[in-house]
Amino acid sequence: MAASAAAAKTVQKFSKEEIIQVYREMHLIRRFEERMAQLYQQGKIGGFCHLYIGQEAVAVAAEHAIAKDDYMITSYRDHGHVLVRGADPEKIAAELVAKEGGIAKAKGGSMHLFDIEHNFYGGHGIVGGQIPVGTGMAFASKYRGDGRVTVCFFGEAAMNQGTFHESLNMASLWGLPIIYVCENNRYGMGTALERASAVKELSKRTAGAYHIEGVAADGMDFFAMHKCFSDAVERARKESRPTFIDAQTYRFRGHSMSDPVHSHYRTKEEVKDMQKRDPIKIVLQYIDDNLLASQSEIDNLTEKIDEEINESIARALNQPDPKAETLYDDVYVE
């Protein structure tokens, strides 16, 4: 049963500053990606580009429940996570348009963003590839006793990979401080969850098979997600136990920029229906219900974020192309 927004709200009240910051981050991700979609359509971004639009509540809630020196790792749908960790939008945009100052020096592109300064370890293109890596990061934290928590994100289709099962078995056996977050947007490319998974209640899979506490929550709702993450962080820090979260979310765009919004695997009506529960609308409603900011304050803030993004993108586009002689740099660690 998904935790409801109302139930979660009674657990923690958010200050005006914090909830405005939540809106700021969610809108930053949304607008940044809308601009990336435009650049992609103009042919300025090469390779794959998967947008996170619709899923923003999940990464933003995680960031508000963990500490800056905790670790985050995710799949190729990674723009939102790295932005919320605090990476510079100019560096992210430069990576996508393959410029010298890109966050991975233009060698990774959209799917392989990396920002160690902000404890963000990718950006992984192989479905499920980040799950054993994240598990290893959590193992390192436990071994060193550094008290850090790892948050490892993946889509529901990744849960059918062998590495998922091996990782969860080890994490449970060894008591690792990790939060496994399935960003369950219902589709792996065009394949619906129920066509690929024998057990649809994903948290039951981990609880039953690996004794990993599993919880399902409304992934469109920042407040419900924040509650799950806070509990999971506490479990990781106090008991050194992993948690699995089934964040029931939705992507409003196609699987990647080269796919249509719905195609034959879902209907226009379904997408429209889910957009009624846009995660940004839910946060704005909370701000309104609790009289935390007026409409004009929100409008001013929105305008300021849009300007910041536009300026960052303009600077990124003006950067030089990477030099050919740097192609083989950073292949091996010296």
Ligand SMILES: Cc1ncc(C[n+]2csc(CCOP(=O)(O)OP(=O)(O)O)c2C)c(N)n1
């Ligand atoms: C090992 C592997 N198999 C297949 C692919 C091709 N592929 C890319 S994305 C994707 C679907 C993944 O869906 P999900 O894990 O639910 O994540 P979402 O895209 O929904 O965020 C597939 C099959 C891949 N990248 N890696």
